Amino acid sequence: MLVGAFACAHTPQLLARPGTEDRDLVLRVHAAFGRVKRRLEALRADAIAIVAGDHVEAFFLDGVPALAVYVGTECAGSFGHYRYRFPIHELLARTIVEQGVERGFDLFYTQAAPLDYAFYVPLHFTMPEPAVPIVPLHVNVYLPPQPTPQRCYDWGRVLGEIVRGRPERVVLMASGGMSHFPGTDRYASPEFEYDRRWLETLKAGRGRELAAITGEELDKMGNIELRTWATLLGAVGDAKADVYCYEPSWHHGNAVVEWAV
Amino acid sequence: MNDQPHYRFPPASAYRLNRCLFALKSDDAFRTRFLKDAPAAMREMGLETDDTAALLRGDRDALVARGAHPYLVFMADLRLRMEREPVTFEYF
Numbered sequence: 001m002l003v004g005a006f007a008c009a010h011t012p013q014l015l016a017r018p019g020t021e022d023r024d025l026v027l028r029v030h031a032a033f034g035r036v037k038r039r040l041e042a043l044r045a046d047a048i049a050i051v052a053g054d055h056v057e058a059f060f061l062d063g064v065p066a067l068a069v070y071v072g073t074e075c076a077g078s079f080g081h082y083r084y085r086f087p088i089h090e091l092l093a094r095t096i097v098e099q100g101v102e103r104g105f106d107l108f109y110t111q112a113a114p115l116d117y118a119f120y121v122p123l124h125f126t127m128p129e130p131a132v133p134i135v136p137l138h139v140n141v142y143l144p145p146q147p148t149p150q151r152c153y154d155w156g157r158v159l160g161e162i163v164r165g166r167p168e169r170v171v172l173m174a175s176g177g178m179s180h181f182p183g184t185d186r187y188a189s190p191e192f193e194y195d196r197r198w199l200e201t202l203k204a205g206r207g208r209e210l211a212a213i214t215g216e217e218l219d220k221m222g223n224i225e226l227r228t229w230a231t232l233l234g235a236v237g238d239a240k241a242d243v244y245c246y247e248p249s250w251h252h253g254n255a256v257v258e259w260a261v
Numbered sequence: 262m263n264d265q266p267h268y269r270f271p272p273a274s275a276y277r278l279n280r281c282l283f284a285l286k287s288d289d290a291f292r293t294r295f296l297k298d299a300p301a302a303m304r305e306m307g308l309e310t311d312d313t314a315a316l317l318r319g320d321r322d323a324l325v326a327r328g329a330h331p332y333l334v335f336m337a338d339l340r341l342r343m344e345r346e347p348v349t350f351e352y353f
Binding site: 014015016017018019023026030055056057060061080081124125142143144145181182183184186187216219220222224 | 267268271279280286321331335336352353
């Protein structure tokens with residue numbers, strides 16, 4: 001069953017803060033992560049299915065999956081001085097692959113790929129104790145051509161159906177967003193107004209509108225990672241978003257959001 | 262203001278360049294070899310002369326024009342700078 005749904009920023013400067021970052025802003029986002037952690041504890045989740053876009057860490061140009069599922073017994077990765085490892089809910093992961101394929105999604109799966117920091121940052125701050133097994137779900141956001149928002153939404157709808165048919169208490173988490181332009185000359189000028197308009201739309205329970213926008217628009221607005229949100233929105237339908245925080249830094253719109261399911 | 266997307270399809274001609282940037286980002290041993298002897302490390306990756314020159318200059322625009330992925334350019338550069346001029350972080 002689906003018991004909760006969240007979206008969390010994964011800005012690395014929230015994890016390792018250099019002097020360029022506003023400490024108070026970072027701590028406000030941490031406080032929002034803390035709320036998510038307490039919610040995860042209250043929800044007594046058996047598994048966290050986390051949707052994130054690999055940052056050319058697990059999947060380089062040797063093989064670029066549009067959608068992938070980690071189905072090993074555990075997964076691990078590193079980022080800077082952080083080394084991390086999580087148990088995978090293997091049965092749920094395998095069920096998602098098998099039923100996803102049955103329902104028309106030709107999913108890539110891996111038992112060994114490294115886990116990118118996009119998965120790690122939200123889990124670092126929100127993982128309950130003792131740790132809950134995860135199912136990492138990759139959506140290609142950085143290597144064009146990426147799946148369309150509509151395709152992500154449709155995959156999310158099927159993912160939601162699969163999860164709702166399971167006995168485990170599953171929380172869905174989308175990692176990423178909002179506006180940022182790493183590696184480009186737009187790095188210091190994200191599209192914060194665009195983010196705010198989307199948050200209003202999501203608060204009104206109109207998440208399905210995200211499926212209709214184009215990949216071109218996402219690229220233009222620094223929001224290629226909203227594909228992970230589109231995936232989650234396919235699963236939660238027209239639920240209304242509760243925005244825990246929206247904190248625009250000099251390079252990144254940091255949002256933390258919950259949807260009632 | 263141009264209408265090019267920020268993240269473009271990486272041309273196959275830039276595969277080696279992107280592989281080198283990927284290694285600088287994610288492969289500690291390669292990054293160490295690069296810092297010790299950049300020309301040798303780039304030869305190891307089979308880079309072309311123009312790639313080598315642009316990478317040594319740290320010329321983002323030239324690298325991207327040659328097909329490098331902007332995110333890889335950004336992270337490779339960040340990792341190299343962190344090695345050369347250690348940054349102080351607050352770790353959470």
